[in-house]
Amino acid sequence: MSIEEEAKAVVLQYVAAFNQGDLEELKALLAEGAEIQGVMGQGLIEKIEPIWRQLIEGYGMRLQVEELIAEGNIVAARYVETGIFRAPAFGNQPTGKSYELVAMEWFEIEDGKIKRRWGARDAASQARQLGIPLS
Template identity: 25%
Template sequence: MKNSIFSVFILTACVFINSCNSNKKEINLDANRNVVKKYHEVWTNGQVTDLDKILAPDFVCHFVNGIEWKGIEGAKNSISSHRKSFPDWKEEIVDMVSEGDKVVTRYKSTGTHQGTFEGLDSTGIKVTIYETSIYRIADGKIAEQWGFPDALSLNNQLTKQ
């Protein structure tokens, strides 16, 4: 009799605990990583029309150097403008970490300076920098990005004599 009461108590506790988690939204870490990989691919291939499937409509990007853009159109304009300065821009993910609704990438960016960039006319210099970005994913799309490019290294490479 004691065993059956104890078993009913344990079963009831398990049902209660599981039912408390039933409203919790399940996070798919693989899907989060994949959408971030696709975003890096857009920076590499310049196919900004793909951003409609990758970014949330209210997407916001914050860069450590004070640059910020909002919305899918803002991202399209920023990527297109950057690729005018560096038409062969390529981003290669080196490290990726994800937890909850966040994905962090450390990536190697390369490109040849062939157009005006931050007031500096084309130098023809091939640059390589490392960057880190933190992404917040919401409903399968990137909602926010915090970018930390090695701007000092980029500037030093572009202005070397």
């Protein structure tokens, strides 16, 4: 397997764990001291885990891979992200509304683990679709 195929396989494991809501598996895929950056903040897993938990449990967030591109140990992923606001999250009560948007993430893989992850998504579109007031 090429380095690109190995890196893509790690990202696919990440997506599967996220879609299953398996935060322990997500943590196991991260290298020690992995940096996670996204629209809602940046930091190590201790800071990001509560955000991911609210996205998974509150918004029912799921990722559908549309495209993975790898060069060496760097992987770019484009997803269709969907969810339904079913549980309290980020200080808001559930609306029962669903959302769909395009999201992208960029990964740096090292020794079969995620060393860095950057995410970009249209959080304003998500809020509008879920019926969350924009402040």
